[in-house]
């Protein structure tokens with residue numbers, strides 16, 4: 573009987589051994605369609621490429637693809653894998669500003685927690701394939717990667733294939749975001765232009781310009797009206 577059991581024992585040992593890099597980080601190997609408390613890491617778990625290492629707490633990591641602004645990667649904030657994706661045609665002609673109308677966050681850990689909550693709400697309650705926005709920004713002055721540069725979002729009904737969007741985390745009806753957050757979004761737009769993701773002749777809009785909503789809030793909307801290329805062309 574031993575001869576039948578031994579290979580099985582060896583196989584089980586082999587599998588757990590190849591999860592060792594994750595275990596050594598204090599993480600757990602799980603499928604990345606699931607929620608993760610911390611950050612996701614690739615290449616540290618056995619089996620499918622979707623079986624990834626989820627750490628206990630989030631570890632700050634930038635995408636590194638823009639100078640002058642930090643973009644916290646999806647893996648860093650522990651994003652779940654999208655149910656599906658659709659590639660957007662770039663460079664886009666429009667850029668939309670939103671607010672989440674939720675709570676603000678001013679530290680990495682609270683912004684990460686906001687990001688997870690927003691993604692869960694969009695995927696579970698709204699039944700979208702992923703977090704709706706292309707990017708979000710915290711009062712910590714960091715950009716948090718949503719669907720990113722190359723995916724069609726779910727942010728501005730009727731315009732999702734024409735533009736990318738950034739959403740300020742918070743409710744900006746009566747007061748504006750901190751300068752650090754405002755500067756981060758301005759730098760993000762410049763970065764998008766330099767990467768060929770946003771057209772040089774883009775136009776900036778608030779969500780309320782093309783939808784029946786107060787988004788991105790009265791105070792923030794009045795501010796972005798002073799930004800470059802605001803209404804540089806009319807929406808389609």
Ligand SMILES: [Zn+2]
Pocket residue numbers: 669670671727779785787788
């Ligand atoms: Zn909006």
